[in-house]
Amino acid sequence: MSTLHPTLDHAGHDDSHGHGHGHHELTFIQKYVFSTDHKIIGIQFLVTTLLMLMVGGALALGVRWQLARPWEYMPIAGDLTFGRDGGQISPEYYTMLFTMHATVMIFLVIIPVLAGAFGNFLIPLMIGADDMAFPTLNMLSYWFMWPAILFFAFALGLGPEWLTHVRGGMDAGSAQGWTSYPLLSALKQAAPGSEMSQTWWLMAVTFVGVSSMMGSVNYMTTIINMRAPGMTLFRMPLTIWAMFITAILQAFALPVLTAAGFMLVADRVLGTCFFIPAGIVVNNAAPTIGGGQTLLWQHLFWFYSHPAVYIMLLPAMGMVSDMLSCMSRKPIFGYKPMVYSMAAIAGLGFIVWGHHMFISGMNPALGMTFMVSTMMIALPSAIKTFNWIGTIWGGRLQFNAVMLNCVAFVSMFIIGGLSGIFMAAVPVDIYIHDTYFIVAHFHYVLFGSTLFGVFAGIQFWFPKMWGRLMNDSVAKVHFVLSFIGFNVTFFPMHLLGVAGMPRRYADPYHFEYLSHLLPLNQVMTAAAFLMGFAQFLLLGNFVFSIFMGEKCGRNPWNANGLEWTAPSPPGHGNFDVLPVVYHGPYEYSSPISGDKDFLMQTEYIPLAQRGVESGH
Amino acid sequence: MGRFWAVFFVASAVIAVGLCWVAPSHGLWFPGTLKGGFGAGVAHSSIGKRIDDLFYLVLVIVAVTYIGTHAVLGYVLWRGATIKAEEKVLFSHGSHSLEVIWTIVPSGILLYIALYQMDVWAAYRFKEFSPKKAEAVAEVTARQFEWRIRYPARGKTLMPTPQPDDVYTVNELHVPTGRPVSISLKTEDVQHAFFVPELRIKQDAVPGLTIPVWFDVDEPRQYEMVCAELCGWGHYKMKARLIAVSDEDFGAWKDKAALEQFDDGFKKPAE
Structure with a gap:
């Protein structure tokens, strides 16, 4: 049904009225807790990930505190865990901090906020469906996040010892880095964090994977089968294209991570030797048996985790494309190149994983292959960037917080993309691998790009969630503080990387060649705190606006997408009438739309009117 | 605005x-x-x-x-x-x-x-001075949280297994300057990475593998040598030095080191 083109002279509105609306009463729990409504699930994901953002941010501030004041009293964390030592944290604790910071931010914030929150909320609304294809599966995909969150808490050492068997609390939290390279992660004797907490960590990652997989199957099915009449593939908003491509990426990449995770659990619990070579003596324990390969984990892990980088970016790219077009009051520049470049990123994303392993000791000839594919993946990203700038060019820009965050996305993505070229150049990567240059690069992509895109997305679609607008002035203050805090924190990291400062060092300053970097790190830490506390403005604005925000109608931004034809907030089943689509989603300032500067996808313009005004 | x-x-x-x-x-x-x-x-x-x-x-x-x-x-x-306001959007x-x-x-x-x-x-x-062409001067074995280094005796070549007359140091890698040399990089426990920032040389030490790394040093002095792959809580303190000296000094140093190492405190009584 989805690919039916409506006849041009027949709107087809009346006959579809009231389809599929079950009017049975739902209990509170059915409606708001174990809900199968995609909008509620999306909001549940959004609220959960925003809370986790604060948790991950707190862990990051712990990392920054140690780098600014190494081995001095650390507030809160020091009192809680190291009260007897004067609040000075241990190196084990520091490794736990950056491990769990990355873990929380990647698995509980970035991936679920894009696919879980925005994917769930937007896909049915933007394609004109009344819900997801599999509503129950959708509900499960949210609730499978909670075992993951619980197990990550156990991995952090927060559970009671009789239950979690993590000996030593947070001091023995998972500390292998989010990449969990064996043998550190495979042998229990390798570190305090390699004991039970690492098993919890792997279990939690598996649950996140199950949750993502349920979502991914659902998104693909929904987008393929449930589009409204007239919503052809090339009339889909780029957000939907991005979600679709992301879902495909997840479906193909995730099984590899899940399998690798089970293999590592088997190595730890069942005594297998997938990743453990023979004769290794760690901390004077008995030598290991078996002839495994530690590099196998790196290959399997990055085979998932490199596509995952795009899982963490593509949806934001799609959303920013939609918002930039709307806020520039202008069609997206190069719609099809945008789609094709996303597809190219997804395709190439599967053959570049080796660029994380240039100095890992794999076959050097492989390094060349991966280097060329990595260089090539920069191309679709460049094309997208030029198209975003082309979209802004000549538009009537609305400088609200949505627009500002989107422009920040583009600007930060340029930095993140360009710094990637340094590490794609294998010989340069020999030097900057595992230095702060890498840290700078992925924060520019994941925070600078994705998170600013998410900030914009929250403000843009908030009216659809609650029927009220967020306060634009507060949002602007939040934007400015985040932008300044972010850049002052992360831009100097490029320089630290060039200076040769390795990642994951609890105290780099005892090396002579790094000792002069302390003052710069203190400035960066101050900026990180500014950025961290600025997020309370976002949370405050979010909560305050739910109840007190300015009320708005269905389409406060004068946008074109189908979601803006539904009531704000949409009821169960989303649309009053089944929408029929006549245009692509980007017909802003079209000459055929009369005196309005937008043209809803559902608005039918008679042929005659089009012929007269767009004939040349 | x-x-x-x-x-x-x-x-x-x-x-x-x-x-x-x-x-x-x-x-x-x-x-x-x-x-x-x-x-x-x-x-x-x-x-x-x-x-x-x-x-x-x-x-x-x-x-x-x-x-x-x-x-x-x-x-x-x-x-x-x-x-x-009256201008048309492109x-x-x-x-x-x-x-x-x-x-x-x-x-x-x-x-x-x-x-x-x-x-x-x-x-x-693999081109030019591939590790096979450069002289192997030492075997560098990383462990939590130090570097153990084994050199062949003066005039001998580095063997894959320890020899009775090998010379050992900890956290100090001595190499001659001015010509390409190579090291055999190993790890005794978890993964580490050999990183000398001022030489721009980095290579992971992978459990179960021996990886040759070649480089040359142009100026005789000390360089800092660090670990660049997370190896546990003490990752940040695998502090070591690469000590580059001229060829003659390198030979002299090895003689002295061997003398110290094999000296068991027994002195020949004066005749």
Whole structure:
């Protein structure tokens, strides 16, 4: 049904009225807790990930505190865990901090906020469906996040010892880095964090994977089968294209991570030797048996985790494309190149994983292959960037917080993309691998790009969630503080990387060649705190606006997408009438739309009117 | 207000470029820059110099792209902010020729970088002084959290297994200058990485593998040597030194080290 083109002279509105609306009463729990409504699930994901953002941010501030004041009293964390030592944290604790910071931010914030929150909320609304294809599966995909969150808490050492068997609390939290390279992660004797907490960590990652997989199957099915009449593939908003491509990426990449995770659990619990070579003596324990390969984990892990980088970016790219077009009051520049470049990123994303392993000791000839594919993946990203700038060019820009965050996305993505070229150049990567240059690069992509895109997305679609607008002035203050805090924190990291400062060092300053970097790190830490506390403005604005925000109608931004034809907030089943689509989603300032500067996808313009005004 | 934001984004780019511009003079560049003077912060190995050249090539390309894109971004923002009420918005769905241009030009540049650098990578890993051609001076074994180094006795070659007359040091890697040498990199426990920032040399030490690494050092002095792959809580304190000396001094040092190592405290009674 989805690919039916409506006849041009027949709107087809009346006959579809009231389809599929079950009017049975739902209990509170059915409606708001174990809900199968995609909008509620999306909001549940959004609220959960925003809370986790604060948790991950707190862990990051712990990392920054140690780098600014190494081995001095650390507030809160020091009192809680190291009260007897004067609040000075241990190196084990520091490794736990950056491990769990990355873990929380990647698995509980970035991936679920894009696919879980925005994917769930937007896909049915933007394609004109009344819900997801599999509503129950959708509900499960949210609730499978909670075992993951619980197990990550156990991995952090927060559970009671009789239950979690993590000996030593947070001091023995998972500390292998989010990449969990064996043998550190495979042998229990390798570190305090390699004991039970690492098993919890792997279990939690598996649950996140199950949750993502349920979502991914659902998104693909929904987008393929449930589009409204007239919503052809090339009339889909780029957000939907991005979600679709992301879902495909997840479906193909995730099984590899899940399998690798089970293999590592088997190595730890069942005594297998997938990743453990023979004769290794760690901390004077008995030598290991078996002839495994530690590099196998790196290959399997990055085979998932490199596509995952795009899982963490593509949806934001799609959303920013939609918002930039709307806020520039202008069609997206190069719609099809945008789609094709996303597809190219997804395709190439599967053959570049080796660029994380240039100095890992794999076959050097492989390094060349991966280097060329990595260089090539920069191309679709460049094309997208030029198209975003082309979209802004000549538009009537609305400088609200949505627009500002989107422009920040583009600007930060340029930095993140360009710094990637340094590490794609294998010989340069020999030097900057595992230095702060890498840290700078992925924060520019994941925070600078994705998170600013998410900030914009929250403000843009908030009216659809609650029927009220967020306060634009507060949002602007939040934007400015985040932008300044972010850049002052992360831009100097490029320089630290060039200076040769390795990642994951609890105290780099005892090396002579790094000792002069302390003052710069203190400035960066101050900026990180500014950025961290600025997020309370976002949370405050979010909560305050739910109840007190300015009320708005269905389409406060004068946008074109189908979601803006539904009531704000949409009821169960989303649309009053089944929408029929006549245009692509980007017909802003079209000459055929009369005196309005937008043209809803559902608005039918008679042929005659089009012929007269767009004939040349 | 729109003009303010156009300036805001351009200013952020100007500050970023300016920061990079003044960074070397403040020691925020390659190690050694802080000491100042001409030639400070250069790599001290031949492969390191080629890596630096490549770095600067990429830096120039990236800087031009960054400044260019942000100039255009600033322009389109300014134009969008100053558009008059009666002025029409540019109604365009894109431009095929522009798309073609900005597909072909970047891909040409990227391919150029890709091909240009291959030679450096090949030189580092298998061409020119491949580890097999360079003299193996030591076996470097990483462990939590130190480096154990084994040298063959003077005049002998490094064997894969320990020999009775081998010389050992901990956290001090002695190498001769002026010619390519190689080390056999191993780990006794978890993964580590051998990293000498001033030589630009880095290689992971992988459990179960012995990986040869070659380099040459041009200036006889001490260099700091660190671990670059997370190896546990003490990752940050695998502090070691690479001590480069001239060929004669290297031989003399090895004699002295062997003498100290095999000295069991027993002295021949005077005859």
